[in-house]
Amino acid sequence: MAREFTAQMSMYRGRWRLYVVLLNTAERWPEYGFDRALPVPTLTERVNALSTLGFEPVPGAAWQWTEDRDNLDDPASSVVLIAAIRARSWTGVAA
Template sequence: MAREFTAQMSMDRGRWRLYVVLLNTAERWPKYSFDRALPVPTFTERANALSALGFKPVPGAEWQWTEDRDNSDDPSSPVVLIAAIRVRSRAGVAA
C-alpha cells in the first residue's frame, strides 16, 4: 500500500512552489516550482505537479488553505498563504 504524506504549496521568493513533506526521513523533500507569482496555480496545474513528483491526492482529499505571517510576532507582517492536501505515492514510486 502506498504511504500517505502532506503536500504543501506556498510562495517562495516571489514564486509558487509545491513540495511533499517527508517527515522522519533523511530524504530530500520533492519540490516543484511554478516559476511565477500570478496567477495562483490552478487545481489542474497542482495535480500535474504532484504527478511529476510521483504523487497523487488521496481519494476524497481537498486542498485546504491556511493563512500565516512572515513574522508571527508582528500582526502587521505580510500574510503568507499555504495550501495543503493529503497525497500518496503512485505505484512504483519509492517515497
C-alpha cells in the same frame, strides 16, 4: 499500500512552489516550482506537479488553505498563504 504524506504549496521568493513533506527522514523533500506568482496554479496544474514528483492526491482529499505570517511575533507582518492536501505515492492505477 501507498504511503500518505502532506503536500503543500506556498509562495517562495515570489514564485509558487509545491512540495511533499517527508517527516522523520533526512531525505530532501520533493519540490516543484511553478516559476510565477500569478495566477495561482490551477487544480490541474497542482495535480500534474504532484504526478511529476511521483505522488497523487488521496481520493476524496481537497486543498485546504491556511494563513501564516512572515514574522510570527508581529501581527502586522505580511500574510503567507499555504495550501495543503493529503497525497500518496503514485500507484499508477486509475481510480
